[in-house]
Amino acid sequence: MTDTAKNLVEVKNLKKYFSINTGFFKSKQLKAVDDVSFSIKKGETLGLVGESGCGKTTVGRTLMQLYKPTAGSIVYDGKQIKTPSDISEFRKKAAIVFQDPYSSLNPRMTVSDIIGEPLDIHKAYENKQERRERILSLMQKVGLNSEHASRYAHEFSGGQRQRIGIARALAIRPEFVVCDEPVSALDVSIQAQVINMFDELQNDMDLTYLFIAHDILVVRHISDRIAVMYLGKLVEVADADEIYEHPLHPYTRSLMSSVPYPDPKIARENKRIVLSGDIPSPLNAPSGCPFRTRCPHAAEICAQSMPSLSEAATGHAVACHRLKEIS
Amino acid sequence: MKKSAFSLHVDLESFMPASAEDKEYMVQMRPSSTFFKDGIKRLRRNKVAIVSFYIVLFITLASIVLPMLWPYSYESMLGVVPGKPVDASYNNLSPFKYGSTELRKIEAGEKVFPHVFGTDSSGRDYFIRVVYGARISLSVGFFASIIVLVIGLTIGAISGYFGGKVDLILMRIVDIIYSLPDMLMIILLASVLRVSLGPAIENTIFAKLGSNVISLFIVFGALYWVSMSRLIRGQILNLREQEYVLAARASGARGPRIITKHLLPNCMSVIIISTALQIPSAIFTESYLSFLGLGVNAPMPSLGSLASEALNGLTTYPYRLVIPAIVISLIVLSLNLFGDGLRDAFDPKLRT
Numbered sequence A: 001m002t003d004t005a006k007n008l009v010e011v012k013n014l015k016k017y018f019s020i021n022t023g024f025f026k027s028k029q030l031k032a033v034d035d036v037s038f039s040i041k042k043g044e045t046l047g048l049v050g051e052s053g054c055g056k057t058t059v060g061r062t063l064m065q066l067y068k069p070t071a072g073s074i075v076y077d078g079k080q081i082k083t084p085s086d087i088s089e090f091r092k093k094a095a096i097v098f099q100d101p102y103s104s105l106n107p108r109m110t111v112s113d114i115i116g117e118p119l120d121i122h123k124a125y126e127n128k129q130e131r132r133e134r135i136l137s138l139m140q141k142v143g144l145n146s147e148h149a150s151r152y153a154h155e156f157s158g159g160q161r162q163r164i165g166i167a168r169a170l171a172i173r174p175e176f177v178v179c180d181e182p183v184s185a186l187d188v189s190i191q192a193q194v195i196n197m198f199d200e201l202q203n204d205m206d207l208t209y210l211f212i213a214h215d216i217l218v219v220r221h222i223s224d225r226i227a228v229m230y231l232g233k234l235v236e237v238a239d240a241d242e243i244y245e246h247p248l249h250p251y252t253r254s255l256m257s258s259v260p261y262p263d264p265k266i267a268r269e270n271k272r273i274v275l276s277g278d279i280p281s282p283l284n285a286p287s288g289c290p291f292r293t294r295c296p297h298a299a300e301i302c303a304q305s306m307p308s309l310s311e312a313a314t315g316h317a318v319a320c321h322r323l324k325e326i327s
Numbered sequence B: 001m002k003k004s005a006f007s008l009h010v011d012l013e014s015f016m017p018a019s020a021e022d023k024e025y026m027v028q029m030r031p032s033s034t035f036f037k038d039g040i041k042r043l044r045r046n047k048v049a050i051v052s053f054y055i056v057l058f059i060t061l062a063s064i065v066l067p068m069l070w071p072y073s074y075e076s077m078l079g080v081v082p083g084k085p086v087d088a089s090y091n092n093l094s095p096f097k098y099g100s101t102e103l104r105k106i107e108a109g110e111k112v113f114p115h116v117f118g119t120d121s122s123g124r125d126y127f128i129r130v131v132y133g134a135r136i137s138l139s140v141g142f143f144a145s146i147i148v149l150v151i152g153l154t155i156g157a158i159s160g161y162f163g164g165k166v167d168l169i170l171m172r173i174v175d176i177i178y179s180l181p182d183m184l185m186i187i188l189l190a191s192v193l194r195v196s197l198g199p200a201i202e203n204t205i206f207a208k209l210g211s212n213v214i215s216l217f218i219v220f221g222a223l224y225w226v227s228m229s230r231l232i233r234g235q236i237l238n239l240r241e242q243e244y245v246l247a248a249r250a251s252g253a254r255g256p257r258i259i260t261k262h263l264l265p266n267c268m269s270v271i272i273i274s275t276a277l278q279i280p281s282a283i284f285t286e287s288y289l290s291f292l293g294l295g296v297n298a299p300m301p302s303l304g305s306l307a308s309e310a311l312n313g314l315t316t317y318p319y320r321l322v323i324p325a326i327v328i329s330l331i332v333l334s335l336n337l338f339g340d341g342l343r344d345a346f347d348p349k350l351r352t
């Protein structure tokens, strides 16, 4: 990765609010994603981590234009995506892999039709023969037996189904892929295989990833940079190794301290920070810093204003008022 | 460990871990089975459904084939011969009895085809009228269900797919129709349409069908689609949230493709099952409308109008009421049982 590489994806002040009915004619705004900005360079992998329910999926789907953003802009390859024609242009270059390998495959379609669907939509082949060849080579690429092309998805295991979903995402030869917790529904024994496959595919096909996970360990190896999310907001963004070795935000620190170390000596020295309380509901998020209800360093200022994400060191952005006092 | 001969303990030594090839083999060798094949397999195991299916098939085939082979027609009055006075001996014949001219033929050694169920009060062969009535009832039921299906599917799919205001308005219309007393509406509509439709369709192909049959279809089309559309809407609303639909949208799929490739195939079983269950209810409605004199136009018989005509001579010829009643019951019961079997085989979740 060179610093001169240009940004492929730029997300600026993205907001996605859902309105939730709380009674007759009453509704409330659920701020699933609240003012999130980040960028991904060409060929890079940005890992997005955070607890379940913090809005990672919503970021991925809004970025993929599956949800209409409430506010903010998404710039792809230097061009802002606004009109329907921008969106259909964008869909020729970007793809998404879903979390649930079961509900993400249509039970009434054969594997070859599932993988072939993006090709059909974008009329990416001249004749049936070419379509078939492309589907078979995609299946091979993700490690599926091409004899199974005419089978239905329910005949496959979770890992195999996720491979089908990956082949579908790769069908249009995308430049950018959003991977929404692609391994969290899989057996631990298979997770590593699939992650390695993502890694190989990235080298092979020159892909750029937004790789979502709730576990920082999962994304550590595949990510160049990692963004940590809490209650709809980004709290820390840095290089993967940097964030792993020098986490700055109190939330990231608590995440890191719960990571099991293989070496018991280090593990003993490494004091565990146990968070008190539960993650608040995004329906009534705390004022100011979203983390203040559980932060061991919370002070008065934390309730008054939201700390902005600003560089603490080069390439290491943190959103915390009391960074200096803590470190 | 020594194992007693009667012990139920599993002998661990007879197990060994599957090798990678074994696992691969298991995955490959299981025969490919589609949702449809699975459903058919389950349906086959349901004896009641299969018997019902054959009964329906038998009645349907009989009502198609028999009128072509039978020597009598449903409308010809056997005692009426042009240029001669009406021969009343043909009216109200008991089963396997003959009219005066037929008796003479038999004496002369000719073969005469028997009147299996006798004749009615106008001297028409009753058997063929029952067969014809079954044909009319079945086809009214079938086409009415198709109409209900088309309207219900279209409105339900639009409502579920677009949601929002469209859904709100359509579902309020559905609620209104739902809250109407349907018997009353059917009778009112049928009697209004009977009067207004007659002149309108004169000299068109519809005239042959008769205004009553058309008004029956209109009644079904106008009233019975609501439950179908509610059902489809619920299904679509549910399916729309599935990740494979999002995946299709992420690949650039638009409305028509999403509806035809993803939403409809996944609620196909619901559609087929509820259409199958709609047929008997339409037959039933047709029968009682005909019984009330609002059904098919005379001389065309339907099972309902046959039963209604039989009321006049109920004490003398009770079988004339019993026969069409049995045929109606048999058709409605078999169709219902078969529909239930379909539902259990293809969509057990739908059972209520």
Ligand SMILES: Nc1ncnc2c1ncn2[C@@H]1O[C@H](COP(=O)(O)OP(=O)(O)O)[C@@H](O)[C@H]1O
Residues within 6 Å of the ligand: A018, A019, A020, A030, A031, A032, A050, A051, A052, A053, A054, A055, A056, A057, A058, A059, A282
């Ligand atoms: N379609 C939706 N309608 C309403 N609320 C939603 C919807 N999708 C997600 N949410 C809410 O937004 C929040 C973030 O969800 P999500 O993005 O799925 O989190 P994550 O992927 O990090 O687990 C959750 O509180 C969830 O309940």
Ligand code: SF4
Residues within 6 Å of the ligand: A249, A250, A251, A289, A290, A291, A292, A293, A295, A296, A297, A298, A299, A302, A307, A319, A320, A321, A322, A323
């Ligand atoms: S801003 Fe305050 S509450 Fe938030 S993380 Fe920093 S110290 Fe904790």
Ligand SMILES: [Mg+2]
Residues within 6 Å of the ligand: A053, A056, A057, A058, A099, A181
């Ligand atoms: Mg998620």
